[in-house]
Amino acid sequence: xxxxSEDAILCQAAQGDGEAFGALYExxxxxxxxxxxxxxxxxxxxxxxxxxxxxxxxRHIGNYRDRGLPLSAWLYRIAHNLVANWHRDNSRRxxxxxxxxxxxxxxxxxxxxxxxxxxxxxxxxxxxxxLSSERQQLLILKFVEHLxxxxxxxxxxxxxxxxxxxxxxxxxxxxxxxxxx
Amino acid sequence: MKRAVKSVLKDTSQDxxxxxxxxxxxxxxxxxxxQFVRELRQKLLSQMEEGKRGKKLSTKxxxxxxxxxxxxxxxxIATALRLIVSLLLxxxxxxxxxxxxxxxxxxxxx
Numbered sequence: 503x504x505x506x507s508e509d510a511i512l513c514q515a516a517q518g519d520g521e522a523f524g525a526l527y528e529x530x531x532x533x534x535x536x537x538x539x540x541x542x543x544x545x546x547x548x549x550x551x552x553x554x555x556x557x558x559x560x561r562h563i564g565n566y567r568d569r570g571l572p573l574s575a576w577l578y579r580i581a582h583n584l585v586a587n588w589h590r591d592n593s594r595r596x597x598x599x600x601x602x603x604x605x606x607x608x609x610x611x612x613x614x615x616x617x618x619x620x621x622x623x624x625x626x627x628x629x630x631x632x633l634s635s636e637r638q639q640l641l642i643l644k645f646v647e648h649l650x651x652x653x654x655x656x657x658x659x660x661x662x663x664x665x666x667x668x669x670x671x672x673x674x675x676x677x678x679x680x681x682x683x
Numbered sequence: 684m685k686r687a688v689k690s691v692l693k694d695t696s697q698d699x700x701x702x703x704x705x706x707x708x709x710x711x712x713x714x715x716x717x718q719f720v721r722e723l724r725q726k727l728l729s730q731m732e733e734g735k736r737g738k739k740l741s742t743k744x745x746x747x748x749x750x751x752x753x754x755x756x757x758x759x760i761a762t763a764l765r766l767i768v769s770l771l772l773x774x775x776x777x778x779x780x781x782x783x784x785x786x787x788x789x790x791x792x793x
Contacts, residue, residue: 520731524724531723535715549719556727623709630709645710677702 512573516564523563527556530574533647534581540642541585543631551588555581571656578657582639589635629679637672644669 508529514522534555539548558580566576630638636658643654651665658665 518731518735520728520735523731524728527724527727528720531720532712532715536712539713540710545716549715552715552719553723553726556723557730560727560731619708622705626705626709641706642710645706646712673699673702676706677699680702 508573512563512566516566518564523560526573530577531556533574534577536646537578537581537642538585540646541581541635541638542588543627547588551581551584554584558584575653575656578643582657586635625683626680629676629683632679633672633676637668637675640665640668640672641676 508526511522511525515526531552535548535552538551538555539545542548542551555577559577566573630641633641639658640654643649643657649657651662651669654660655662655665660668
């Protein structure tokens with residue numbers, strides 16, 4: 503369904519059209535997976551939670567009403583709630599397993615440079631995982647999903663200015679923590 | 684003073700841009716495994732189909748429930764009518780017996 507608008511597809515999906523829901527799924531599965539992957543730190547939990555997000559979305563898509571909140575924001579909120587529950591259940595933040603964290607970051611041309619980059623990335627990730635859930639969410643939406651402050655605000659239920667201010671404070675905290683590590 | 688504040692701000696923004704580029708390279712998007720994406724799509728679609736079938740079944744059940752309800756109502760009305768008719772007939776019989784008894788008593792007295 504490439505030529506149809508998202509609203510039309512959403513309407514069809516809400517009426518139980520499987521193909522329409524499939525089209526929405528394909529549009530967002532990568533973004534939701536990315537978000538959950540960086541929030542949980544491992545691929546298997548990311549797969550499990552991504553599946554749960556879409557099952558929940560499928561069950562409640564009939565109740566979804568466009569109240570100025572795009573579908574993506576609705577999905578991110580479902581993902582955010584599930585990740586929060588996951589963290590509560592696990593009660594401790596997980597470190598990224600080695601094979602997962604190295605995934606896609608080795609170019610293969612200069613092993614030493616790659617290793618240095620990987621070590622720096624590991625340090626940075628360790629600091630990021632020490633941040634509050636809200637700040638982690640902000641960083642992932644900004645750097646992984648490349649969303650604007652306005653879009654992030656819609657997802658987080660904050661104003662654009664509040665997001666900007668939170669971002670500034672997050673960078674300051676992150677830099678201080680990184681330098682003290 | 685102003686110049687000092689400006690230079691601090693400039694330094695901070697420069698630090699941030701360097702730090703932001705570090706974050707940019709650390710937080711690279713990853714792709715979900717193709718097999719996972721394909722399998723999840725299939726599972727979602729098949730569950731949606733099952734849900735649809737379930738809905739159809741429940742509509743059928745609803746119609747069946749309405750029909751059973753209507754039949755029960757008819758049965759209750761018919762029973763009530765039979766009761767009324769039986770009562771009326773009973774009353775009629777009772778009055779007939781009474782009349783015949785009164786008639787007998789009147790005949791005996793004459």
